[in-house]
Amino acid sequence: MKNGKSILLVGVGGQGILLASEVISQAAMIQGFDVKKSEIHGMSQRGGVVSSHVRYGEHIYSPLIGKASADVLLSFEKVESYRWIEYLRPGGEVITNTTEIVPPAVYAMGKEYPHDAIDRMHKQGVNVLAVDAASVAKGVGNVRAMNVVLLGVLSRKLSFPDETWQEALRARVPKRHLEVNLNAFKEGQRLAAS
Amino acid sequence: MSRLFLSGNEAIARGAWEAGVHVATAYPGTPSTEILEAVKQYKEIYCEWSVNEKVAVEVAQGASMAGARSLAAMKHVGVNVAMDPLSTFSYTGVHGGFVVVSADEPGMHSSQNEQDNRYLAKFMFIPLLEPSNSDEAKKMTILAFEISERFCTPVMLRTTTRVSHSKGLVEPGEREEREVKGFEHDWTKWVVIPANARKRRTVVLKRLKQLAQYSNECPLNYIEPGRGEDGRIGIITSSITYAYAKDVFPHASYLKLGFTNPLPFELIARFAKTVDQLLVLEELEPFMQEQLLAAGFKVLGKEVFPREGELLPDVLLNSLREAARKKVIKIASDHPILAEASRPIEPSEFDLPRPPTLCPGCPHRGPFYVLKKYKPITTGDIGCYTLGVLPPLSMMDSCICMGASIGNAMGASKALAGTDKTEPIVAVIGDSTFIHSGITGLVDVVYNRSNITVIIMDNAITAMTGGQQHPATGKTIRDERTTKLVLEDLCRSIGVRRVRVVDPYDLAAVDEAISEEIKADEPSVIITRRECALLRLHHGPKVVPYFVDQDRCIGCKKCLGIGCPAIVTVELDGSKTVKARIEETMCTGCSICAQVCPVSAISIEEEK
Incomplete structure (x- = not known):
């Protein structure tokens, strides 16, 4: 598939993952690709694990990404990147936010939160780009724009022109939040370059 | 009009609108809820959240009696609730076309069981349509109404979670406005006293024969010849597993079924002649496999693929690999399907469940x-x-x-x-x-x-x-x-x-x-x-979050006992006790933690 990609977005319910995958899908559509996207709603929204699969290319059958098949694993939370690591294809890339969301299981069930998740991935030889998207989002005026900061970082790994991303953001982000999000996107791109 | 990016559920709603539906009903249930949420936007359709699925079907049934096209949507277990009116609806037949959507949940992401509702369609002698993506979901919804009226029968459109909740590009069409025909005053059809019901039962069985013939001609059932050696393996499949299989095993021959009750036995016989071995690929129960075995076809299915959970692309790949290694299916030993990924990334090693929880501030x-x-x-x-x-x-x-x-x-x-x-x-x-x-x-x-x-x-x-x-x-x-x-x-x-x-x-x-x-x-x-x-x-009003006064907190962890995701623990420098902290952005100010704190360390006074 020419320039087709499979992108797996993961994180915790409430982090804006579904909007992010909508924007990627929209951008791919604008570029003329066939697109499929899949996620599980329902239970997962209550603070549970959320994953959204986006695939684009000339013709896409399966909306799901198999293990060892994701070109990019885009994670909104630190350990979630590590949880899903086997979905990354050899040679693929992890982009992860460094935000930690400690689940109640740590207190209720005495579990440990692996704070060194990024080091563990490095040790496995995985290509990881870790960014503090939450701080950058705060910097542009809204911590909730963290998802779009991450899209800015992701955009440097895909081959869509900037205008396509802007058009996709305009189509999917509510007008009153558009300016903050366009800035968040630019800051994300800058973050990827630095 | 340019193509739309719709979920399977949104596509069903679009299909209903284009098909000229006038009444749509549902009780919410994952993964079916978004069908009616999407129908809401189409002003030509009367829609309602019914009190339960039984009422939803009865309301749609009444609309059919009145000569309108109607649709009722529910999750798989919702169909259990609706079975009473539904199974007799099969006897009466329809006046305006009627489609029941059953959204099944292989994998039980948000359900209490994994029942396979294809059996219910067979049990009720009604046609069953199974889309594999959003575009098909829309087209099949429209065709379902045509089949309903042509054969005078309710039709079941069955999705699974992945069909309902995956998005894909859909070719939109215009609404075909249909006149509501008016109430059908025919007591021999709609009043199922035994004398009438006995006659209707004969009608149902005759209809079943006609449907069996139609299944062979239905455009939703078609052969896709494969290529090379792989093409000698014939895969009979429907629903989302078709999409997975085309990725995992693209060059096999396929009999893609969209109309799965009754099965197209003549078409299957034709397909069987073109291949060396037949595999039935279906999530959950051996619904098709059992029928094919009973009809004398030599097929493999549940011997190769699991009966529990979803047949995700990985599951499919591993099942095929194992069957090939055990020579249950004949694949060349150097076939790419048998090759593992080069240098696969090791799965992570940690045990940190993140189950869904009651939200911060949940009144429960x-x-x-x-x-x-x-x-x-x-x-x-x-x-x-x-x-x-x-x-x-x-x-x-x-x-x-x-x-x-x-x-x-x-x-x-x-x-x-x-x-x-x-x-x-x-x-x-x-x-x-x-x-x-x-x-x-x-x-x-x-x-x-x-x-x-x-x-x-x-x-x-x-x-x-x-x-x-x-x-x-x-x-x-x-x-x-x-x-x-x-x-x-x-x-x-x-x-x-x-x-x-x-x-x-x-x-x-x-x-x-x-x-x-x-x-x-x-x-x-x-x-x-x-x-x-x-x-x-x-x-609601602006949230006033609570804070923990770290000097007062004695680290008793009583507040952790309420299971609020907004409360975490911190180890403060110079203090051996682990203390509680409230995530400001998550707290909704419900005050439950403050009420359980024995030393009044939690309040809305921000610590200075």
Whole structure:
């Protein structure tokens, strides 16, 4: 598939993952690709694990990404990147936010939160780009724009022109939040370059 | 018009609109809810959240009698509730076309069982259509109405979670406006007294034969010849597994089935002649495989692919690999399917479950916390509050189906009465679930003189499915005002004398109510009433978050016992005790943690 990609977005319910995958899908559509996207709603929204699969290319059958098949694993939370690591294809890339969301299981069930998740991935030889998207989002005026900061970082790994991303953001982000999000996107791109 | 990016559910709604549907009904249930949420935008369609799935089908049935095209949508277990009107609908046939959507859940992402509703279509002698993506979902919805009217039968359109919730590009069309034909006054058809029903049964069996012939000609069933050696393997499949298989095993020959009841046996025989071996690829039960074996076809299916859970691309690949290695299926030893990924990345090694939890500020938290003090037998029900079973609240003994909490509590109370094993018994049920099918259970409790306590956790919405209106919210699916069902009045009119309404954010009041009612020698109802925290965040007053005064906190972890995701622990420098901290952005200011803190360390005064 020419320039087709499979992108797996993961994180915790409430982090804006579904909007992010909508924007990627929209951008791919604008570029003329066939697109499929899949996620599980329902239970997962209550603070549970959320994953959204986006695939684009000339013709896409399966909306799901198999293990060892994701070109990019885009994670909104630190350990979630590590949880899903086997979905990354050899040679693929992890982009992860460094935000930690400690689940109640740590207190209720005495579990440990692996704070060194990024080091563990490095040790496995995985290509990881870790960014503090939450701080950058705060910097542009809204911590909730963290998802779009991450899209800015992701955009440097895909081959869509900037205008396509802007058009996709305009189509999917509510007008009153558009300016903050366009800035968040630019800051994300800058973050990827630095 | 350019192509639309729609989920399977949105595509079904679009298809219904294009097909000229006039009436659409549903009770919310994952993964079907978004069908009616999407129908809402089409003003030409009357739509409603029905009280339950049985009513949804009866309303759509009435619309069919009146000559309108109608659709009823539900999750797989919802079809159980609707089976009574549905199975006889097969006998009467339709006037206006009728389609029931059954959204099945292989994998049980948000369901209590994994039942395969294809069997229900066969059981009812009605046609079954199974789309594999959004574009097909729209086209099949339109065709389903044509089939319904051509063969005078209800039609089942069956999706799975992945079809319902995946998005893809859909070719939109225009609405074909259809005149409502008018009520069909034909008592020999619609009044199923035995004399009529016997005649209708003959009609049904004749129709089944016609449908079996149609299945062979139906454009939804077609052969895709494969390539090379792989093409000698023939895969018979439907639904989402077709999409997975085309990725995993692209060059095999396919018999892609969209119309799966009755099966197209002539087409299958033709396909079988073109290949060396036949594989049936279907999620859940061997629905097609059993029928093919019975018809004398030599096929493999459940010997190769699992019967439990989803046949995800990885599962499919591993199953095929294993079958090839064991020579159960014939694939060349150097086939790419047998090659593992080069240098695959090792799976992560850590054990940190992140199950769904009650949200910060959830009004269900307080009542469960208090129940834990008294530890009655607690029968539960279907909704967000089922999460009360998880630690640290861990306060639920059963959860079976919509409305079962009350009947289960009733039965346990009768069985234990007069034994030395009696315990207080509480049924916990949500507002929407109570209206769906808890009311009749409560009538039984009063009528048959039980003494259980029913707690109706009223958060003023159908919350688990994302926030749908119901009769006690006083608003319709389109947010229009309507007569509001008053739950306490309803319970009193049923004959419950002890009915009280409490604020679940007030732990002392909840404690008083529960401690008194579980001792009462007659049935009682406690309605804990507070708006869903997610709703409140959307349109309620500004949140004033709580803070932990770290100097006062003694590290007793009592606040962690309420299981609020906003409360975490911190190890402060110079202090050996682990102290509590509240995530400011997550706190909704419900104050439950402040009420359980023994040293008043939690307040809305920000620590300076």
